[in-house]
Amino acid sequence: MVDQSTQKTITLQPNWKNYLLGYTLSILLIPLFGIGLVGLYWIYKKQNKYTYTFSDTQISSRDDKYQRNIDLVNIENVSVVQSWLQKKASVGDIVLKTTATSMTLRGMDDPFALKDMLEKAISIQKERLKKKEQTKPEQxxxxxxxxxxxxxxxxxxxxxxxxxxxxxxxxxxxx
Known part of the structure; x- marks a missing residue:
């Protein structure tokens, strides 16, 4: 078990630029009976629905109902998915795949830099695990x-x- 007090964590949320189209439409609809205000509130709630926590050993995705954890050593593939609007706003979704499941980190700012950092952290964690297995005491x-x-x-x-x-x-x- 990993000591949580010495473990570094970083928490991220989707960038507001990922919801740029929704915010723009909501602002344009404000003069129409205030419908845009409801839209602004809905988009804001949707943006703040997800929280992603990165630690030395795992990644956690939390929304308003569930929390999912994936250990770094189990991640086999990291990829970036962007729509044309996300490319213009320099945001994107990062897809993490394991043998059993996948996790999508939605609306991350500068996704390619984050992908590179994740791949580096995954390789470091796998090396740590290999060294730990090699130094096990003999029976x-x-x-x-x-x-x-x-x-x-x-x-x-x-x-x-x-x-x-x-x-x-x-x-x-x-x-």
Whole structure:
């Protein structure tokens, strides 16, 4: 388990430029019985619906109902999807794919720079995992508890409670 107090996190939300068309239409509709005010409120709520939290080990996507987490080591593909208007506003959606699922980070500002940072973080996390697996302690030889039983037998032999012949015979079971 990772200590949350030492882990760095960054929280992002979709950029307002991703909803530029909705904001523009809502402002144009304000003179029409105030319908534009409702539209502005609806677009603002839609923009603030999603929150993305990036940490050293995972990415979390939260909306008003659900939270989804994806570990960086499980991400296999990172891609950027942009409509023509998103290209003009330099925003885009980032799609993260794993073997089991995918997550879309909507309306990210400067998506290609964020994609590069994500790919770098993913490779660093995978390297950390490889190093951790390589430094795992080796399994002790013999059955669990056999060293304790051998120590017990040696103690009995040293006290003279077991003969030399019996000690040698029992010792062969532990080798």
């Amino acid at each position: 002790p030889e013999g059955k669990p508890g056999s060293m304790e039983r051998m120590d017990y037998l040696t103690g009995l032999w040293q006290q003279g409670l077991v003969s030399d012949d019996d000690f040698e015979k029992e010792k062969k079971h532990f080798e």
